Amino acid sequence: MFAVFSIGSLFAVSAQLQLRILMMALLAFLLIEPRTLSSASYILILALTTGAAFAPRYFSSRLLRAPRWALHILGVLTAACISAMLITNSVIATVAALLSGFYIGAALSRKLAMADARLLAWGDDGLVGVTRDLLLGRITSGMLHDLAQPLNVISMANGNLGYIAEHLPIDEDTRRQLVDRTDRIAEHTQTAAAILSVFRWFGCDGSDQPADLTVRSALERATTATRSNVRHHDVAVELHGNGLDYLLPSRHGCLELIAVAALLCAFASFTAPDGTRRRGRVLLHATQTPAHITISVHCVDMEGAAVSGRSMDYATTWLIEQVAQEADGDFQSISRRNQPERFVIRLGRDDI
Known part of the structure; x- marks a missing residue:
């Protein structure tokens, strides 16, 4: 049981090199001591090690996506299988106990790894970069509100400037240049406002529409x-x-x-x-x-x-x-x- 718990743990953390080394060691011992062929436990441990050593990474993620209550039930069944294995020496109970023990070892190791904050330390900056990103996300909403106010002022001032440009006593060429500039300011202001709206509702079940x-x-x-x-x-x-x-x-x-x-x-x-x-x-x-x-x-x-x-x-x-x-x-x-x-x-x- 300790062996299958360990193999499951290595499978959960994708330690395929260690699993392949263990597989080679088990095969070598099988050649040295052929009598182990008669041990169902040994053959099953070797099969689990081989499968875990060559299973793709995404298979581990999908296999170990069990809810917490399922692990509790599986723990009770594992204890029952171990008891039956010790009392009756049944091959079926042995196989069931080892398979469930492998899964429990893998699932617990994965949950512990996910709870470890070091898992979030991706990139070169480690936890410093992660902490910065998390805090930046929390202060962004207030920053977006502060950015919206200057945009409103710019938009209103630009509208007044366009109105003045249309009524100034100036030649048509100069008027056209002023109108073109106010139109460009209005276009870029609307683009900035649209970007602010995207980030305002980012990841939320809401929208302006x-x-x-x-x-x-x-x-x-x-x-x-x-x-x-x-x-x-x-x-x-x-x-x-x-x-x-x-x-x-x-x-x-x-x-x-x-x-x-x-x-x-x-x-x-x-x-x-x-x-x-x-x-x-x-x-x-x-x-x-x-x-x-x-x-x-x-x-x-x-x-x-x-x-x-x-x-x-x-x-x-x-x-x-x-x-x-x-x-x-x-x-x-x-x-x-x-x-x-x-x-x-x-x-x-x-x-x-």
Whole structure:
């Protein structure tokens, strides 16, 4: 039991090198002592080690997504199986005890790892960078309010200036230049106000136009929020599918958060390790199922070929998975080569 707990823990933290070393050691001992072939426990431990050593990373994340109450029930069943194994020496009880022990060891290690604050220390700055981002998000709402006031003053002053320019006794060429300048100021002021509105409602189930809270609007707001990212240049974002016009009032903010994380990672796929950028497209395809709204994210170049890239970091993946679970859905990061599909977002429908 201690062995399968340890193997499960190594599987949860993706320690595949250690698992492969352990697998080789178990195989070597099997060759040295052939009598171990008659031990069901030994063979099962070897099989679990081999499977854990070569299982893909996303399989671990999906397998260990059990609710807390399920682990409690599994713990009771494991204790019962251990008792039956010791009393009856049953092979079935032994197999059940070892399998459940492996899962419990993996699940507990994953939950402890997620509770460890060091998991959030991605990037070169570690926890300092994470703390800065969290606090910056909290003070942004007040900063946006302070920025809105100067924009209102500029907009009003520009309107007065345009009115004055139209009634000044000046030649038409000078008047045209003044009007053109006031029009440009008005255009850029409206653009700044639109950006402030995006960040004001970012990740929230609200908008200046609540009736338009659809899948399309969430994806468009996510695209607008990430447009200033340097990796967005030369990458077009296209929306497709019959689920774009589905109303999503209570899960609009969740979809926007998940889409922003997926887009940022997708944009990074078009940047080579040497810093050179390639042109391409990120396709967001939204479809409806009887119970869910599904959005698949594809990365392709200008010719339509798949663009591969690095997977999303584990910390962000876990956070986004929790947001998706709160919305009765799930989030999957796909790292298969030569496949354009990179992410799958699934949210529960509001109308069922």
